[in-house]
Amino acid sequence: MPQPIDVGSILGGRYKVTGRILASAEDDVILDGLDQVLNRPVSILVAAPENSANLTQSSREIATGERPSSVSILDLGSEAGVTYLIAARTTPADLLDLVVPTDAQDVYQEPFFTDTLGTEIFGSARDQAPSSGAYVYEDNSPLTPGHPSSALPASKHTPTAAVPATPPVSSGAFDDTDSKVTLWNDDDYDDAVPDTARRSGTFSSAARGALASYEDSNNAEDRFEDEDDSNAPRTGGRWLTGIIVGVLVVGALIFAASHIGTLFNASPVADGGNTSSSASQAATEAQPATATPSSAPVVAPVIKGLTDITAYAPGAQHYNDIFMPRLKDAIDGNKGTYWPTVEFTDDAFAHVTTSIDLAVELAQESTVSSVTINQIAGSGGQFNILTNSKPSLEGAVKIGSGSFTAPDFTLKVAAGVKAQYVIINFTQLPKLQPFATYPYGLKIAEISIQ
Structure with a gap:
C-alpha cells in the first residue's frame, strides 16, 4: 500500500524528504533526505506496517552490537503510524536488510562450559557434558572438573566423593615405587644441599661475580656521566657575551639617532670641496640679496x-x-x-x-x-x-x-x-x-x- 510519507515531508521536525529511490514488494520505501540542522544528505527507510517491528528490533541489535551492519543509524521514529529509520547515506540493499528479522538459530552458542577446551587442544575430543563429580589425586590434590587425566594409570585416578575446605596431612615421603612425586621435609634439604652451596637468601659465586660486575659497570657509567657534566660547555659565558653585545648595539643606535638629524641638516659639500670656502661664497652671495627680494610674496588663499x-x-x-x-x-x-x-x-x-x-x-x-x-x-x-x-x-x-x-x-x-x-x-x-x-x-x- 502507498506510504503517507513522500517528497517534501519533514520527519522529526528535522529531516526533509528530497527524493524517492525505490519501493520493495512488501511496500518498504527507500527515500533520499536532507538533515536540515547539519545540512548533510541522509538515507531514509520507511518500513511497511507489518515490518515496523522488524526494523525496530534490527536497529536495537545494531546499536547494542548484536547484529553486524554497515548502516550508520542516525535516528529512529514514527510518523503517521509507520516506522522510519534515518541513516547516513548508504545503499538501498543494506537498508532493506534491516526489515528482515535475525534468525536466532544462526547465532552460535557454547553448549556448556568453555573450560574443557584444553582437552580438545591436546588431542582429545571435548567432553559432551560436564562431569557430575570432582576428580582428585590420591594425595587429595583437587583436579579441575571435567578434566580426567589420561596420562596416569586409572588405578591412580579413581573418582571419589568431594572432600572438605581442609585435606588430611600427608604422612611423610612416598616410596619411589608408589609415586614419582616425593614431599621433602627440612632434614631432607639439609642432607641434600652442602654447606658451601647457596642457601635461601644467598647467591652462588657465579651470580655474585656477575652482580659485582654489573655494579662496577653502573659505577663506571655514573663516573662517566659526572665527567661529561664536568666537560660540558659552560653557557653562562655565552649569556654574558650576548648581554654585552646587546648593550653595545643599543648604545650605537642611540648615538646614531641623536646625530642623524645633524647629518641631514648639514649643508652639502659639492665635489668634496672645502666647507669653509662654500660657506664664504654663500655669505658673499647673500650680501646683495638684502637690497632685492629673494622671492615673490606669499598670498594666502581666500x-x-x-x-x-x-x-x-x-x-x-x-x-x-x-x-x-x-x-x-x-x-x-x-x-x-x-x-x-x-x-x-x-x-x-x-x-x-x-x-x-x-x-x-x-x-x-x-x-x-x-x-x-x-x-x-x-x-x-x-x-x-x-x-x-x-x-x-x-x-x-x-x-x-x-x-x-x-x-x-x-x-x-x-x-x-x-x-x-x-x-x-x-x-x-x-x-x-x-x-x-x-x-x-x-x-x-x-x-x-x-
Whole structure:
C-alpha cells in the first residue's frame, strides 16, 4: 500500500524528504533526505506496517552490537503510524536488510562450559557434558572438573566423593615405587644441599661475580656521566657575551639617532670641496640679496565661490541641478551643512557623465599649500585635485589625488604652487552608508584651502 510519507515531508521536525529511490514488494520505501540542522544528505527507510517491528528490533541489535551492519543509524521514529529509520547515506540493499528479522538459530552458542577446551587442544575430543563429580589425586590434590587425566594409570585416578575446605596431612615421603612425586621435609634439604652451596637468601659465586660486575659497570657509567657534566660547555659565558653585545648595539643606535638629524641638516659639500670656502661664497652671495627680494610674496588663499562645472553626456539629464542652491553650503565654514548629489545606482555616475567637477574660485591668484575635503557617510571613490587660471579642466595641472577612507581628507601640496582656481575632479563615486534609494553619491560638508 502507498506510504503517507513522500517528497517534501519533514520527519522529526528535522529531516526533509528530497527524493524517492525505490519501493520493495512488501511496500518498504527507500527515500533520499536532507538533515536540515547539519545540512548533510541522509538515507531514509520507511518500513511497511507489518515490518515496523522488524526494523525496530534490527536497529536495537545494531546499536547494542548484536547484529553486524554497515548502516550508520542516525535516528529512529514514527510518523503517521509507520516506522522510519534515518541513516547516513548508504545503499538501498543494506537498508532493506534491516526489515528482515535475525534468525536466532544462526547465532552460535557454547553448549556448556568453555573450560574443557584444553582437552580438545591436546588431542582429545571435548567432553559432551560436564562431569557430575570432582576428580582428585590420591594425595587429595583437587583436579579441575571435567578434566580426567589420561596420562596416569586409572588405578591412580579413581573418582571419589568431594572432600572438605581442609585435606588430611600427608604422612611423610612416598616410596619411589608408589609415586614419582616425593614431599621433602627440612632434614631432607639439609642432607641434600652442602654447606658451601647457596642457601635461601644467598647467591652462588657465579651470580655474585656477575652482580659485582654489573655494579662496577653502573659505577663506571655514573663516573662517566659526572665527567661529561664536568666537560660540558659552560653557557653562562655565552649569556654574558650576548648581554654585552646587546648593550653595545643599543648604545650605537642611540648615538646614531641623536646625530642623524645633524647629518641631514648639514649643508652639502659639492665635489668634496672645502666647507669653509662654500660657506664664504654663500655669505658673499647673500650680501646683495638684502637690497632685492629673494622671492615673490606669499598670498594666502581666500575662497570666493564654488561652481559645478560637470560636463554631462549629450541628452543626459542634469540631475544635480536640483541641488544647485545648496552648493554654497560646501564653502560656508560650517560642517553641519552639506551639498549633496543625487544617489546613483553605481559608482560610474549611471553613465550620464564621466566625472563630477567642482571649481573653487579664489579671490586672487594665491599660494596653495593644502586642500581639505570634509564629507559625510562616504567611503572609497576616486578624485583628482587640479589647479588652473580658469574654471575648466582644460589646461589644468594635477597636484594630487585621493580616496575617502575617513570623513576628512587633506592633501599637502608641494611648495610654490599658485592658482586662481582649485578644481576637484571626482572620477568615481564613494559608497554611501546609510542611503535612501541608491548606494552611491557625494555629500560634501566643507572644502577649505590653505
